[in-house]
Amino acid sequence: MLQVRSYIKIADNTGAKVVNLFSVNGKNSNRFAGIGDIVSGSVRQVAPNGTLKKGDKVYAVIVRLRKEIRRKDGSYIRFDENAGVLVDKESGEPKGTRIFGPIPREIREKAKGNYEDGFKKIVSLAPEVI
DSSP: OBOTTOEEEEOBSSSEEEEEEEEEOSSTTOOOBOTTOEEEEEEEEEOTTOSOOTTOEEEEEEEEOSSOEEOTTSOEEOOSSOEEEEEOTTTOOBSSSOBOSEEOTHHHHHOOGGGHHHHHHHHHHOSEEO
16 A cells, blocks of 8 residues: 555656655545555656656556555465556556566456556556566
């Protein structure tokens, strides 16, 4: 579970490396963000040749969490780091053209509303779906 002021690594090739979360999108009562939630944040570290600058406001979908996730079959899955993929706010399409590292298959199921196509694109770009 991520909350405000958490840091996440960015798992795509947009040029941002680390993002500091300042809002969990949704209802005002949403305090924590989980897999598949869209959050807004500020870029804290960037790659030298990236398209983003430090301090830019970005939106990201959470794709990996250190907190374990329970699956319907009773098993649990967790990752070594908290990570996200930068997306467009309106469409949910990923900004990058590559995604690094594995993502859980819950991303495909969590897409709702007008973000369905964008999350499917994230799943298709990922090298491994666990």
